[in-house]
Amino acid sequence: MAIPRLTDAEIELALVALPGWNRVSEGIERSYKFADFMHAFAFMTRVALLAEKADHHPEWFNVYNRVDVRLTTHDAGGLSARDVALATAIDA
Numbered sequence: 652m653a654i655p656r657l658t659d660a661e662i663e664l665a666l667v668a669l670p671g672w673n674r675v676s677e678g679i680e681r682s683y684k685f686a687d688f689m690h691a692f693a694f695m696t697r698v699a700l701l702a703e704k705a706d707h708h709p710e711w712f713n714v715y716n717r718v719d720v721r722l723t724t725h726d727a728g729g730l731s732a733r734d735v736a737l738a739t740a741i742d743a
């Protein structure tokens with residue numbers, strides 16, 4: 652576990668800059684809604700490319716036009732700066 656976990660204070664601070672993201676056990680979560688499945692899946696394709704580039708991968712759930720994204724760092728057993736970076740990149 653080479654990647655350090657964020658402290659509670661660091662997480663609270665990071666979430667101020669990430670509207671829509673909520674803290675869940677060991678990670679952060681956001682739900683996205685799209686016009687239809689094609690738009691949801693196009694979003695997932697873009698996120699997949701970001702994730703692969705960052706070597707950091709989401710846990711996610713899709714049904715029709717909804718995508719729930721959960722970010723956690725398995726190597727850290729909790730939330731790390733890598734999750735905040737990926738959340739920021741996804742929202743951009």
Ligand SMILES: C[C@H](O)[C@H](O)[C@H]1CNC2=NC(N)=NC(=O)C2=N1
Nearest residue numbers: 706707708709723724725726727
């Ligand atoms: C070997 C590889 O770098 C690691 O397994 C990476 C890949 N993607 C990952 N994604 C996430 N979400 N957490 C990790 O700890 C993680 N580790």
